[in-house]
Structures are given as structure tokens and as C-alpha cells.
Amino acid sequence: TQSTRPQRMLAAVHNNATRGDPRSVVKAIDQFCRQKEWAMNIGDEKGCILDSVVSEVNPAMVLELGTYCGYSTVRIASQLPPHAKIITLEFNPQNAAVARQIIAWAGLGEKIKLIEGSSGDWIPKLKEQFGVDTFDLVFLDHWKDRYLPDTKLMEECGLLRKGSILLADNVICPGTPEYLEYIRNSPRYKSQYFKSHLEYTRVEDGLEKSIFLG
Numbered sequence: 001t002q003s004t005r006p007q008r009m010l011a012a013v014h015n016n017a018t019r020g021d022p023r024s025v026v027k028a029i030d031q032f033c034r035q036k037e038w039a040m041n042i043g044d045e046k047g048c049i050l051d052s053v054v055s056e057v058n059p060a061m062v063l064e065l066g067t068y069c070g071y072s073t074v075r076i077a078s079q080l081p082p083h084a085k086i087i088t089l090e091f092n093p094q095n096a097a098v099a100r101q102i103i104a105w106a107g108l109g110e111k112i113k114l115i116e117g118s119s120g121d122w123i124p125k126l127k128e129q130f131g132v133d134t135f136d137l138v139f140l141d142h143w144k145d146r147y148l149p150d151t152k153l154m155e156e157c158g159l160l161r162k163g164s165i166l167l168a169d170n171v172i173c174p175g176t177p178e179y180l181e182y183i184r185n186s187p188r189y190k191s192q193y194f195k196s197h198l199e200y201t202r203v204e205d206g207l208e209k210s211i212f213l214g
């Protein structure tokens with residue numbers, strides 16, 4: 001039967017990356033996406049901005065909405081301090097299965113909790129199910145029309161504290177106009193736009209970093 005693009009990406013990781021070496025996993029995926037098949041990972045250019053935000057925040061608790069194949073999950077987890085954790089939500093079971101194997105190959109399974117399901121269902125359950133208090137960093141990279149409702153949901157569920165950072169991918173392409181309008185005009189957030197490009201292309205895209213003021 002025909003393989004899927006995530007399965008071909010996983011094969012590229014197995015063939016070209018060193019087990020237990022997250023940086024080689026990231027490099028193998030970027031090479032696959034540049035030389036073989038485009039895929040919707042955050043990519044190397046926006047990935048460097050993600051890296052700088054993670055190292056600045058030095059988070060103990062991270063939430064990622066939209067795992068896909070685990071590329072950004074590996075980038076984030078490889079920079080977390082000891083005992084820090086990332087919870088990542090993925091809607092598509094096939095993608096989640098590939099992400100689990102890419103995360104395992106990178107040797108980061110201990111730091112990462114991958115949940116299969118939708119953000120709308122799971123955000124209200126994170127405190128009771130996983131003993132989460134608040135998140136220091138949230139990376140939004142799932143359905144673009146869910147960024148705003150899920151941000152409001154996280155506020156309502158008490159998952160954000162004064163100083164929590166939201167980092168949103170694709171605010172230009174595919175675009176998240178309602179989210180940008182809200183977050184840039186809300187007195188409860190301080191926002192900053194990081195101009196970049198859509199992964200592996202010259203198309204403009206960028207990341208929006210927002211601090212929750214409480």
C-alpha cells in the first residue's frame with residue numbers, strides 16, 4: 001500500500017539521523033522537506049526564532065497545539081531544562097503515530113506527553129487529567145481558526161498565569177486574522193511580530209509572540 005508523506009519523513013529520519021541526537025533528527029527532516037517533499041513543519045528559519053523564544057522563557061511546562069510529525073516538539077524538548085515537560089496535542093492518529101516514533105528516535109520520550117485528540121476537548125481536561133497548574137509557554141500550530149477560541153478557552157480554564165508566553169505559527173500564511181486582531185488589541189496581552197517565511201519557501205510568514213499580563 002502507498003506510504004504517506006509523514007511515513008516517508010519517518011523513513012528519512014531512520015536513514016539519516018542518529019538515534020538519541022535531536023539535532024540530527026531536525027536536520028534530517030529539514031533536508032527531506034527541502035530536497036524531497038515540502039511538509040508543514042515550522043522549518044529551520046522559523047525554527048530558529050522558536051529556539052530563541054524557548055531559551056529565553058526557559059519553561060518548566062509547555063503546551064503545543066498541533067504536533068504533526070513532532071519536528072517542533074523535538075526542537076522545543078531538546079532545549080528544556082531537566083524535569084521540564086511538554087504536552088503536545090495532535091488530532092490526526094496517523095500523524096501522531098509517526099510523531100511518537102520521531103520523538104522516540106530523538107530520545108526525548110521522557111520529556112514529551114503526546115495526546116491524540118482535539119484542543120477543544122482536551123484543554124478543559126488538562127488540569128484534572130495531568131495535574132497541570134499553568135503553562136509557561138504555549139506554541140499554537142494547529143487549525144488556524146482554533147487559535148482564538150482556544151486562547152480564550154485557556155484563559156477561562158486558568159491555564160495561563162501573569163507572564164505566560166503564547167507563540168503562534170502561521171499568522172500570515174495560512175493566516176490567523178481573528179487571532180491577530182484579538183491578541184494585538186487586547187489589554188491583557190503584549191504582542192510582538194517576528195517576520196519570517198513559510199517553511200522551506202520565500203513566501204512571507206511570521207510568528208506572533210504574546211505575553212499574558214493576567
Ligand SMILES: O=C(NCCCCc1cc2ccncc2s1)c1cc(-c2ccc(F)cc2)cc(O)c1O
Nearest residue numbers: 040066089090091117118119141142143170173174
Ligand atoms: O494547517 C496547518 N497546520 C495545522 C494542521 C492541523 C492539525 C491539527 C492538530 C490539532 C491538535 C489539536 N486539536 C486540533 C488540531 S488540528 C499548517 C498549514 C500550512 C500551510 C501553508 C501553506 C500551504 F500552501 C499549505 C499549508 C503551514 C503550516 O505551518 C501549518 O501549521
Ligand SMILES: [Mg+2]
Nearest residue numbers: 042141169170
Ligand atoms: Mg505551522
